[in-house]
Amino acid sequence: MGHTIVEKILARAAGRDEVAPGEIIEAPVDMALANDVTAPLAIAEFEKAGFERVFDPAKIALVPDHFAPNKDIKAAGQSKLMREFARKHGIVHYFEVGRMGIEHVLLPEQGLVAPGDVVVGADSHTCTYGALALFSTGVGSTDFAAAMAWGRVWLRVPASIRFVYHGTPRRHVVGKDLMLHTIGLIGVDGALYRAMEFSGEAIDGLSIDGRFTMCNMAIEAGGKCGLVGFDETTAAYLETRPEGSRARRVRQVFASDADAAYERVVEIDAGAIEPTVARPHLPSHTAPAAGLAGVAIDQVVVGSCTNGRLEDLHQAAEVLRGRRVHPDVRLIVLPGSQQVYLDALADGTMQALVEAGAAFSTPTCGACLGGHMGVLAAGERAVATTNRNFVGRMGHPESEVYLANPYVAAASAVAGHVATPEMLERGRVGAGGRSR
């Protein structure tokens, strides 16, 4: 009997010939990550337990991205605690404000994770890196504290669900839509404890940024990890990582066997998927964007670890060039990293967005989780390229979030209500559509 990618990676890590779903293994971690929200709890536990040193200062990444640049005095204290810990232990991959990014955009971009790796992060969206054919999963602060001291993590080997996307996606249908559609299909616990393996013609043709988006949202279906097999797109991305980085040095390529055991295979016609939106208050409440023109909005957010990469900003700018943000809408753009910021500056993307009326921010998770930089008031409604639309996610418990891809987010910012680029092109937007 063959094995899936995730089973092969975990067997490699555990030093075993093979592992089976349900088994509990201990695996050495190739990278452990935490941020300014989860690290302070972990540091407190690490110190309370009496640990004196970290297992490897080059295999830990600390990123102040959630409430940084510091939103208030308490947040400043959290960041300071993490910064001082990083200095004390000589943490190599500590990223200071001005040189940082949203962790899940930053780590792959900087080449800190490589195919075949085992990565744990004290952040649920750590599953993002599976786009590079590696195992990565979100854990809690105590897991991260243990990984820092011990260099290992306990894991239950997940069963795998294979998602096969047939056909070619339509215009303005991207990784976000494939994933929202999938979550709508299987539900927010449809892949609970499972590995989600994405494959098929539509995935073969999907950009690396689109693959990051899909793996990023595996957690929104309850998944332990999301994975895409290694191919030319993966190789091309890795070859452009910084010289000497792990992504340039390490390449343990595993592929699922033809006779691998999947708990379930889900076949999806990607060509039939429309630009998709998740309505409040669950990522599984999906509907075609084109049918929601009656939903008036107050704010649009483009960014986050889900859709804050250069391709995402390009998609938003493509719609916004020569257009203006609706007078009643605030458009906030959060590039995923300093590099994305610089690239968007260099190629004119930032200028197009700002000219259209967008606020262009430093990289931060702030708006996505209702932390800062775009918090919603009671009764306000947003379209966001982020990952969660839970009650109170972006601010007041009586605010609402609609999740969408960057094309739809940009078109909605212009229309003042949920809209697609096609609706703008055909003039099917405006006062008539914008109603409460």
Place this chain on the structure above:
Amino acid sequence: MMFEGTAHVFGRDVDTDVIIPARYLNTSDPAELGAHCMEDIDAGFVSRVQAGDIMVAGENFGCGSSREHAPVAIKAAGVSCVVAASFARIFYRNAINTGLPIVISKEAAAGVRAGDRLRVDPAAGLVEDLTQGVGYAADAFPPFMRELIERGGLLPYVKARLAEQA
């Protein structure tokens, strides 16, 4: 260990953003986190809950963010134990790792009513509804999880493992 308290019943897919909203994550102080537990879906929860009370919920409890502030807030609010039909995986890890007792029982999640008096024995895998006079069986934990629970969480386990290596 045995827990006895009043049941506070919630639905399915209770996410960590409602257990403890992100706007309070600029602190790790348990008392402060506990004071805001569940406030976005049940503003009166914190004032109603008595020390030792038990949370009961449907499928996928604790979905969403990895924030360990969620189990910390639940414990600090006074809750002794959480019974659910199923738990989201990071919350499940966090509960085991930090020593928040959790019990998986579809039957209890479906049968218990808000305000019922419960007695829960996680080790025996038993949820007793004293008000209704019904007992429910809970799923057993794998041996490794039981070891973590018995040792008081992940860090005592790791300390012991590192001491063995030294």
